[in-house]
Every structure is written in C-alpha cells, then in structure tokens.
Amino acid sequence: MSEAATITAKTPDTGRWPAHVYAVAAVSALGGLLFGYDTGIISGALLYLREDLHLSSRGQEIVVSVILVGAMIGAVASGRLAGRHGRRRIVLWVAVIFAVGALGAAVAPNTGTLIAARLVLGLSVGGASNMVPVYIAEVAPPAIRGRLMVLFQLMVAIGQLIAYxxxxxxxxxxxxxxxxxxxxxxxxxxxxxMTKLPESPRWLVEQGRADVAHAVLRRLRxxxxxxxxEIAGIREVSKSAPPRDSRALLRPWLRPALAVALGVAAFSQLTGINAIVxxxxxxxxxxxxxxxxAxxxxxxxxAMLVVAGITGAVAVDAIGRRRTMLCFLPLSGLAMAVLGVAFLLDDSAAQHWIVITALFAYILCNGxxxxxxxxxxxxxxxxxxxxGPATSLATLTVWGFDLLIAVTALSAINSVGRSGTFFLYAAMNVLCVVFVVLKVPxxxxxxxxDIERALRAPGSxxxxxxA
Structure with a gap:
C-alpha cells in the first residue's frame, strides 16, 4: 500500500467534521425524500384512484409499476451522463424533472396522462437513487461515510412516512x-x-481538475x-484504472464487486419490502x-421505516454492513413467515393484531x-x-426487481393467496442470508x-x- 493510501486509511473520526460535510449530505439526501414520497404516495392514493378512474387489478399494477420503468431508464441514463457532466449537475437535473412529473400527475385528466406523468417521475426517481448515493460516497470522509450515505435511505423512509x-x-x-x-x-x-454544493472531488480529479478538488476537500475535511x-490516493487509483470502454464491466477482476452489488440490489426487492410499501x-x-x-x-x-432508517444509520457504522445484514435479515424472514401464517387464521380481532404486529416487525427488520x-x-x-455505469447497473437491478414485484404482487395474491405470497417472500429472505454469508465483505x-485495491488483489x- 502506498504512503498516500496509508495516510488516507488512518484519517481519524475526530468528531469535528466541518458543518459543510453534513450540509452536503442533508441537501443531496432530499433526493431520497422525494424518492420515498413518490414511490410511497401511490399506496394511499390507489384506494381512491382506482375508484375515480375505474381501474382493475391489472390497471392498478400498471399505474404503480410505470414509475419503476421510468426509474430503470433514469438509472442507466444518469450513470452515463454523470461521467460527462458530473454528479452534482445530474442531481440538480433530477430535481427539476421531479417537479415536472409531480405537477403532471396532479393535473392528469385521465389514466393515460397519469401513466405518462408517473413515467417522468420514474426518470427522476431512478436518477436520484443512482446519483445521490454516489455523490455522498465520493464526498464523505471514510470514517462517517456509512452514516451519511444511510441518511439517503433514512430520507427515503421519511418520504414514505410523509406519503402515508x-x-x-x-x-x-x-x-x-x-x-x-x-x-x-x-x-x-x-x-x-444543489446549486450551492460542490462537485465530487473524485470526479474533478478524473477530469484533470485537481486544484479544484483540493479546494473542495479542504472545505470537507x-x-x-x-x-x-487524499488527492494523491485518488489520482493513483484513477491512473491505474483501465480506459473506459463498452467492455469494462466484463473484466474478470470486477466480477466479485458486481456480484455483491447486483445480488444485494436484487434481494432488496425479492425479500418483499415494496409489496408491503x-x-x-x-x-x-x-x-x-x-x-x-388500512x-x-x-x-x-x-413510522417503522423511519425507525429502521435511524437504527440502520447507527448500525452500519457501529457493527458493520455485513453484520447488520446477518443480524436482522433472519428476523425479517421470520416476521414474513408469521404474516403468512396469520392470513391462514380465521378473521378476528386477534388475527388483525397478529397481522399488524408481523407487518411492523418485518418492515423494521428488513429496513x-x-x-x-x-x-x-x-x-x-x-x-x-x-x-458511474456499474452503479447504474446495480440501480437498474433494484428497479427491475422492484418492477417484477409491483406487477406480480396483486396477481400472486389472486393466484396463490396472501399466505402463499408471503411464504414465498419469507423464502427469499432465507436465500438472501445465505448470499450474504458467502459473498458480502x-x-x-x-x-x-483501499476497497478497490483489495478488489484488484489476487484471491477473495x-x-x-x-485481512
């Protein structure tokens, strides 16, 4: 490991990080709030939307899921555009598209217009979910990167609570x-x-603007x-990186990182969270x-999503990403299984309380x-x-599997019942635990x-x- 890398790795968590670091994370994480609000608001709106527009179960699934189609497009496009225009500018564009889509949905005179507006909202949701975490990761100091990045997920949860x-x-x-x-x-x-925030110092170094990156980091450290x-460490890794081309994601040394990123992205949806949301x-x-x-x-x-966001923000830095998953995912699967059993019971007040308790426990543990x-x-x-492109692919995976859940949840309930559907999601939680044990570092x-050097080194x- 180089001297520059060693100094970077030992940068302490002093507890005296400049306020600008938290301002960057807080403002950019507003993208998470919008993400949560626009994906969560459909749950309450759907109860009356389906009556006003006379929607069938399939029509409801289309209105819910079209935002996810847009999110998939937005995730891919934002990753490509960010390499050329920078992370900050893309998040700014995302905010403008959010506003346009929200106004379109609010004034939609018919189902077709509403579907088109939600497709536009999806573009911004995909862009936000892709670029905001990347922006925070590249700006935040290593010692507090976890809690600042999980702020994004906490804002998603707050947005969903506000939506409810x-x-x-x-x-x-x-x-x-x-x-x-x-x-x-x-x-x-x-x-x-976003007009007041700096660009990612790592992107600036890649663009040959190390002097600007130096000034940005002095405000953030x-x-x-x-x-x-730190600039030297970024430059060292940047110079050792292969030239960007269409086959870059196929390089063998990248496969372990892609497997982890795409696997976690897929299981984040297959474990059933958005079927509930x-x-x-x-x-x-x-x-x-x-x-x-209801x-x-x-x-x-x-409220459980918010509690989970706060707890998760503490846990990922206090006990680690991997251990957080291994502690709470088994409980998530258990709660989903209890929910499946509850719907086999006769309708009664006790059954209602079991359903609600299991729902809350599942949301908390999976969150x-x-x-x-x-x-x-x-x-x-x-x-x-x-x-940029690899994170886009991971985000695309999130939205692709989210779309799968959105377009099949009601149909699955109609086909195999509520219990059968929830038992399937419980099984996905078990498979996710196995994946984390075997693959996630x-x-x-x-x-x-340092993470990139470990990825390039021989071995697991x-x-x-x-080590």
Missing part, C-alpha cells in the same frame, strides 16, 4: 391530486440546495488533515380491515438489515473507473481506494478486506 400521512389526511375522491402535487415543494428545495495525500393499504382493505384502518396501519408502516445497506454497498465496493471505515475480495 398525506394519504390519510387527503383521503377521499380527488384527494390523490393534492398528494401527487405536494412533491413539488421538496423538489424545489433540492434544486436550490477537518483542519490539519492532509488533503494532498405499495400495496399494504389495498391488501388490508381487501382483507376486511376497512379503508380507515390507512392508519400504513402510517405505522411509514435495518437490507434497506439501510442496499444504497450504501454499491457505491462503496464498485471501483472509480466504472462507478465488510467495508466499514475503509477508504474507497471478502478475505482481502477482512
């Missing part, structure tokens, strides 16, 4: 228009905030820290809970064990030379450049980092 609250407050025919339109406010805040050493009020209402009880339960789910890691692990483990408190990535 709005679904309850504006319940009734036509109220869904207000629900959609409110997203313009945080979109405008994100756009204004404590006094006395040798930012020249999107359809919980609909599932509960159809199961006899009543619309009001919406209030949705607020509880949103900590999986959702707090999914947007963190990819930008950490993927090397600088392919971070620990990246806590490791500079991005997980063992190289553990």
């Amino acid at each position: 609250l709005c679904g309850w407050l504006f319940a009734g025919s036509g109220g869904w228009r207000v629900m959609f339109g409110l997203a313009v406010i945080p979109a405008a805040a994100l756009a204004v905030g 404590p006094q006395g820290v040798d930012v020249t050493a 999107y359809y919980a009020p609909t599932i509960l209402s159809d199961a006899g809970f009543g619309k009001s009880a 919406l209030v339960t949705g607020i509880g789910i949103g 900590i064990g999986m959702q707090s890691v999914v947007w963190l692990i990819g930008p950490e483990i993927l090397p600088l030379s392919v971070r 620990e990246t806590r408190n490791r500079p991005l450049e 990535l997980r063992r190289n980092l553990a």
Whole structure:
C-alpha cells in the first residue's frame, strides 16, 4: 500500500467534521425524500384512484409499476451522463424533472396522462437513487461515510412516512391530486440546495481538475488533515484504472464487486419490502380491515421505516454492513413467515393484531438489515473507473426487481393467496442470508481506494478486506 493510501486509511473520526460535510449530505439526501414520497404516495392514493378512474387489478399494477420503468431508464441514463457532466449537475437535473412529473400527475385528466406523468417521475426517481448515493460516497470522509450515505435511505423512509400521512389526511375522491402535487415543494428545495454544493472531488480529479478538488476537500475535511495525500490516493487509483470502454464491466477482476452489488440490489426487492410499501393499504382493505384502518396501519408502516432508517444509520457504522445484514435479515424472514401464517387464521380481532404486529416487525427488520445497506454497498465496493455505469447497473437491478414485484404482487395474491405470497417472500429472505454469508465483505471505515485495491488483489475480495 502506498504512503498516500496509508495516510488516507488512518484519517481519524475526530468528531469535528466541518458543518459543510453534513450540509452536503442533508441537501443531496432530499433526493431520497422525494424518492420515498413518490414511490410511497401511490399506496394511499390507489384506494381512491382506482375508484375515480375505474381501474382493475391489472390497471392498478400498471399505474404503480410505470414509475419503476421510468426509474430503470433514469438509472442507466444518469450513470452515463454523470461521467460527462458530473454528479452534482445530474442531481440538480433530477430535481427539476421531479417537479415536472409531480405537477403532471396532479393535473392528469385521465389514466393515460397519469401513466405518462408517473413515467417522468420514474426518470427522476431512478436518477436520484443512482446519483445521490454516489455523490455522498465520493464526498464523505471514510470514517462517517456509512452514516451519511444511510441518511439517503433514512430520507427515503421519511418520504414514505410523509406519503402515508398525506394519504390519510387527503383521503377521499380527488384527494390523490393534492398528494401527487405536494412533491413539488421538496423538489424545489433540492434544486436550490444543489446549486450551492460542490462537485465530487473524485470526479474533478478524473477530469484533470485537481486544484479544484483540493479546494473542495479542504472545505470537507477537518483542519490539519492532509488533503494532498487524499488527492494523491485518488489520482493513483484513477491512473491505474483501465480506459473506459463498452467492455469494462466484463473484466474478470470486477466480477466479485458486481456480484455483491447486483445480488444485494436484487434481494432488496425479492425479500418483499415494496409489496408491503405499495400495496399494504389495498391488501388490508381487501382483507376486511376497512379503508380507515388500512390507512392508519400504513402510517405505522411509514413510522417503522423511519425507525429502521435511524437504527440502520447507527448500525452500519457501529457493527458493520455485513453484520447488520446477518443480524436482522433472519428476523425479517421470520416476521414474513408469521404474516403468512396469520392470513391462514380465521378473521378476528386477534388475527388483525397478529397481522399488524408481523407487518411492523418485518418492515423494521428488513429496513435495518437490507434497506439501510442496499444504497450504501454499491457505491462503496464498485471501483472509480466504472462507478458511474456499474452503479447504474446495480440501480437498474433494484428497479427491475422492484418492477417484477409491483406487477406480480396483486396477481400472486389472486393466484396463490396472501399466505402463499408471503411464504414465498419469507423464502427469499432465507436465500438472501445465505448470499450474504458467502459473498458480502465488510467495508466499514475503509477508504474507497483501499476497497478497490483489495478488489484488484489476487484471491477473495471478502478475505482481502477482512485481512
């Protein structure tokens, strides 16, 4: 390891990080709030939207899932554009597209227009989910990178909680228009905030603008820290990277990192989280809970997502990414299995309480064990030379499997019942635990450049980092 890398790896968590570091993370994580709000608001809106527009189960799945099609496109496009225009500028564009899509959905006169508006919203959701974690990862000091990046997931959870609250407050025919339109406010805040933030120092070094990167890092690191050493480490890794080409992601040394990033991305959806987020009020209402009880339960789910986000933000830095997953994912699978069993019981007050308790436990455990890691692990483990397109691929995987869940959840319930569907998701949680045990390394408190060196070294990535 070079001297520059050694100095970078030993940069301490002084507890006196400049306020600008937290401002960067907070403003950019507004993209997470918009992401959470625009994906979560459909759950409450759907109860009345389906009546106002006379939607069948398949029509409901289309309205829910079209945002995910847009997200897949946005994830790919943002990764390509970020290499040319920078991370900060792409997040700024994302905010503008958010506002346009939210206004379009709010004033949509028919189903076709609403679907088109949600497709536009999807472009921004995909761009935000791809670029905001990358931006934070490349700006944050290694010692606090985990908690700052998990702030993004926490803001997603807060956005979903706000969405559930709005679904309850504006319940009734036509109220869904207000629900959609409110997203313009945080979109405008994100756009204004991003105009004040610096560009990623790693992207600046890649563009040959090391002097600007040096000035940025001096604002983002404590006094006395040798930012020249950090610049040297970034430059060393950047120069050793292969030239960008269409085959870069196929290089053998990248496969362990891609396997981890894509595997975690896939399991983040296959374990069932968004089947609950999107359809919980609909599932509960159809199961006899009543619309009001279903919406209030949705607020509880949103609150659990926030608690999970806060707990996950602490856990990933306190005990590590890998151990957080291994502690909480088994409990997530158990809670989902209990939920499946509960729907086999006769309808009663006791059965309702078991359903609600299992739902809350599942959201809490999956939120900590999986959702707090999914947007963190990819930008950490993927090397600088392919971070844009590789993170896009991981984000595309998230949205692709999210789309799979969105377009099959209600159909699966109609085919095999609620219990059968939830048992399937419980099995996916078990498979995810096996994958983490075999493949996922620990990246806590490791500079991005050290992670890349471990990836390039012979042998297992997980063992190289553990050593």
